[in-house]
Amino acid sequence: MIDLFAGCGGLSEGFRSTNLYRPMAAVEVDLFAAATYAANFGEDHVHYGDIADWVKGDLPDADVVVGGPPCQGFSNLGAKREDDERNELWERYVDTLVKVRPKAFLLENVDRFLRTRQFRELVSQFENNGELADYNYDVKVLKATDLGSPQLRRRAIVIGTRKDFDKIPIPSTEVSVAAWKTVKHALGDLEPRIPQGRVDLPKEREYSVFGRTVPGVYTAADLHITRNYTELSQQRFSAIPTGGNRFDLPEQLKAPCWKKHTTGSGDVMGRLVWSKPSVTIRTEFFKPEKGRYLHPDENRALSHLEAARLQGFPDNFKWCGTKLEIARQIGNAVPVELAAALARHIAACLRST
Ligand SMILES: C[S@@+](CC[C@H](N)C(=O)[O-])C[C@H]1O[C@@H](n2cnc3c(N)ncnc32)[C@H](O)[C@@H]1O
DSSP states (O other): OOOEEEETOOOHHHHHHSSOOOOOOOEEHHHHHHHHHHHOOSTTTEEEHHHHTTTTTTTHHHHSSEEEEOOGGGGGGSSSOOOOOGGGGGHHHHHHHHHHHSEEEEEEEEEGGGGGGHHHHHTTTTTTTTTTTTTTEEEEEEEGGTTTTTTEEEEEEEEEETTTTEEEEEEEEOOGGSOOOOHHHTTTSSOOOOTOOOOOOOOOEEEEETTTEEEEEHHHHHEEEEEEEEOOHHHHHHOTTTTTOOGSSOOOSSSSHHHOSSOOOOTTTTOOOTTTTTOOOTTTTTTTGGGOOOSSSSBBBOOOHHHOOOOTOOTOOOEEEEEHHHHHHHHSOOOOOHHHHHHHHHHHHHHHO
């Protein structure tokens, strides 16, 4: 497999965990994410740099190409600038497909991607004379919970298949809510209490990679860290019951802006529930004011370890970068279980042709 926009390697980890795939190349422009990737999958096949440069070179053979072209430009969150240059990164993805001609490819993105001009342009490439005319494709929005993840994350999935193979359909995956994995499955065995003041990654650890030095590597125990909260924050957290949110706060504990906004997101300052899946783990999961990130029992947000677990990363996964960088890598990743389920599905379909 080839992993484009590889990040820390959520997709690669899911594919590797099936024992059916081996990464032949990975491309990532962010030093800390590329370092994490290299620490886990080896430095030799990682291109740390811009995909636009990599795709011009000699590319290795691969059966499957995977990746999610960055989506900030058309995500529901943040600025929606139509001319955002990053939107055009999907074209580098297509350039890779044209050069490598894999048997199949997996492209994932936010669900809104399917309503963008970029998606329409991608789809037009499958028509006669298009760059992907020798591929079929299927597309659907999947819920990670339906594929074994304890997280309610929705992802738009496109699977393309070269026309000399039977078209691989997106798996139909609806499972009953009762079968969903929960926060308890992911975190139930972890020590919930984090000692007061355990807020930093271990200092003076260095990892040399790509001729550079980055903080790391860190594994599970290092990542079970919290933040120093103010007295007011702690009072607020303790007023929020399991499953509750900012609307449960008494007047005197509400922030002025929350008093004005009496409707809106029920996730702000929300508390997770042991018996349900988590909400989508985003890059700021350590800030309770950004979503439903309060621990089910403790008066704190999720630790980095808990967020990594909810994203499906094994405890022996190695992480590089600052606390903030690692949070970004975790939040940007594809849930490992979702990737693994799709990896098995693609392999089974290719084999049956
Ligand atoms: C959503 S993240 C990928 C997550 C990854 N699929 C996973 O499962 O862990 C997108 C990544 O694309 C990288 N990226 C953005 N622009 C790039 C470029 N021009 N070339 C290579 N990588 C790029 C970003 O640094 C980011 O790590």
